Amino acid sequence: MKTKTHSHQGRLETASLPRIVRDLWRAKATGNLHLWNRDATKRLVFKDGHIVFAGTNVEKEKLGERLVQAGKIDRSVLDLSFRVMERSDERFGKTIVEMGWMSPMEMQRYVATQIKDIIYSVFTWDEGDYRFEAVDDPVPAELMLELHTAEVIYEGACRVINIASIRACVGSWKNGLKLAEGERLSIPVTREDGFILSRVKEGASIGDVVSTSPLGEEESLRRIYALVLAGVLEIEELVEKRKRRPSSDADETRDMTEEERRFRDSLAARHHALELGDFYDRLEIDFGASGRRVREAYDEVMASLEPKAHFSAYLGNVEERLMKVQRKVREAYEVLSVPESRRVYDCRREGQAAGFSGDETIAALTLDRRAQPIAVSGTDSEEAELVFLEAKRLHNGGDYFDAIAALNRAVQLEPTNGGYHRLLAQWLAQNPGCWESAQVHFEQAIAIDDKDVEAHLGLAALHEEASCADNALSVYERVIELDPDNRIAREKLEPQPR
The missing domain is CATH 1.10.10 (Arc Repressor Mutant, subunit A)
Structure with missing residues (x-):
């Protein structure tokens, strides 16, 4: 390989790795981007700007170890393949295929997943070094994969910690x-x-x-x-910045209008009240407010705290204080807008009012639910159906949060209804903050009916969203077993073009 000059090098602490990758992509660069820190050394291989390969010195990230962990081969097969490679001088993947343990297509999928995981792992580094080495032929042509570099840049940027x-x-x-x-x-x-x-x-x-x-x-x-x-x-980029007249505290107070002074004082009082109040106080709503009301209240409160609506040259640090209040309001909204987190918060709130810690309250609630019998009476089943229909009506009307709460009630009334679990999981999966709960309900739906293709597809998609590619592939393979002609699963299991 003919080595050319190094064009990029530096510390990751002061660089943007996604931007480096994007620049190499735009420059149609060919070569190796070496990255290393105290724990690992990795490289991303570029060909005409596209990432075509990746390497690592971390044992658990190597292909053989991944196949063992995935149950595709056992340790004895791995050791045997190494001995065969010593005699044949073939590469590991080809050796495993020729030994009959995996098909070429299946091996290609696992290699692509391994390479992507290595690539994405470096975007989570917050320290280390990098150096780009331009070379004509960074890896043999048969090892090059067709990866969607644009998606790699985007996904990598989303993973920066x-x-x-x-x-x-x-x-x-x-x-x-x-x-x-x-x-x-x-x-x-x-x-x-x-x-x-x-x-x-x-x-x-x-x-x-x-x-x-x-x-x-x-x-x-x-x-x-x-x-x-x-x-x-x-x-x-901001060209003209707002200009504030420098002034002393005395000048600031003297030059304020009465309206400005009232706003400054009310903002200070509001900030103090938020320090003492709970999440419902921050949104200025009642404890039993609906999900729709939570959203409306959040919009109203945030509008009242918009810096542009209150800016004055004489209010000193009012913008900074506004931002602090906004953060507290946003924190409350992020909890109360999601039914799952709101229930946990309400349990803790009620438990603390009764003199218990939040964890004690939730533990007691969990034990109480586990103690309830699983059998469903005819009355419960009928009520569950009515609640289920109400949940769908709310969802169709755009009231997502109340719909979730209603459907969750239907699940509690009839926990053996896999369809309820599946639909609840599908709705929860629309909110990243509820992915863990969504996974639980998808898995519960599958436990009730292992042939529920829709639940399997939902679980696989959730694994993809959570960047658990191996888990997603396993679920898609199960879908093919249940429905060999399933278009979605087939497309997911096919190698992706560049």
């Missing part, structure tokens, strides 16, 4: 945010991206989008960062 580096790349919250006008990378848009894109309107700033997003501050910034790198969004 170091929020400080994301903040540095995104810049000031006062910067504008708009839909890109030029060429965009081809990526699938997720529900989380939809939350962000729906809030990008003319004149919107990053702060505007983040403050109204249900994803929370860090995840919203992470999604904005990924969409910018993917060329879907563009950041407009």
Whole structure:
């Protein structure tokens, strides 16, 4: 291999790895991107800008170990394959196929999954070094895979843990945010991206989008960062900053209008009250408020806290205080807007009022539920059906949160109804904060009826969303066993083109 000059090197603490990968993709670079930290050494292999291979020195990430862990081969077969390789000088994957343990297509799927996992793992590093080495033929042609590099850039950006580096790349919250006008990378848009894109309107700033997003501050910034790198969004740097007249505290108070003074004092009092109140107080709603009311209250409170509506040159640090209050309101909304987390919060709230810790209350509640008999009476079954129909009506009317609560009630009334579990899982899966609960209900539906193809497909899709590719493949393989002509499963099990 002919080595050329190094074009990129540095520390990951001060660099954006997704941006480095994007730049190499745009430059149609060919070579090895070496990455290393205290625990591992890895490399991403580029050919004409596309990632075609990845390597690692971490034993558990190597293909043989992964196949053993997945149950595709056992340890004795792994050892035997190594001895065969010594005599034949063939590569591991080809050796396993020729020994008859896996088909070429199945091996290709596992290799592709392994490579993607190695690639995505480095995006979670928050320290280490990198160096790009440009070479003509980084790996033999037969080892090159056809990966969708645009998706790798986007997915990698979504996995960055170091929020400080994301903040540095995104810049000031006062910067504008708009839909890109030029060429965009081809990526699938997720529900989380939809939350962000729906809030990008003319004149919107990053702060505007983040403050109204249900994803929370860090995840919203992470999604904005990924969409910018993917060329879907563009950041407009702030050209003119608001100018505040420097003044002493005395000048500030003297020059305030009566309205400004009242607002400053009320904001300080509100901030103090939020420190003492619970989540319902933060949204200014009653304990039994519906899911729809929670959403409405959140929008109303956040609108009243919009910095642009109250900015004055003489209010000093009012914007900073507004942002603190907004964070507390957003924290309350993120809990109360999701039925599962709201129930947990309510249990803790009621338990603390009775003198118990939150954990004691939830433990007692769990034990109480487990003690209830599983048998369902005719009356319970009929009531469950009525509640189920009401849940569907609420969902069709757009009241997602109340629909979830109603369907969960139907499940409690008739826990052996797999259809209820499946539908509840499908609805919960629409919210990233409920993925764990969704998985439980998908698995419960399958336990009740192992031939429920729809539940299997939902569980597989959930595994994909959670980046558990091996688990997803196993479930899709089960779908093929149940329904050999299932189009979705077949497409998922086919190698993906670049």
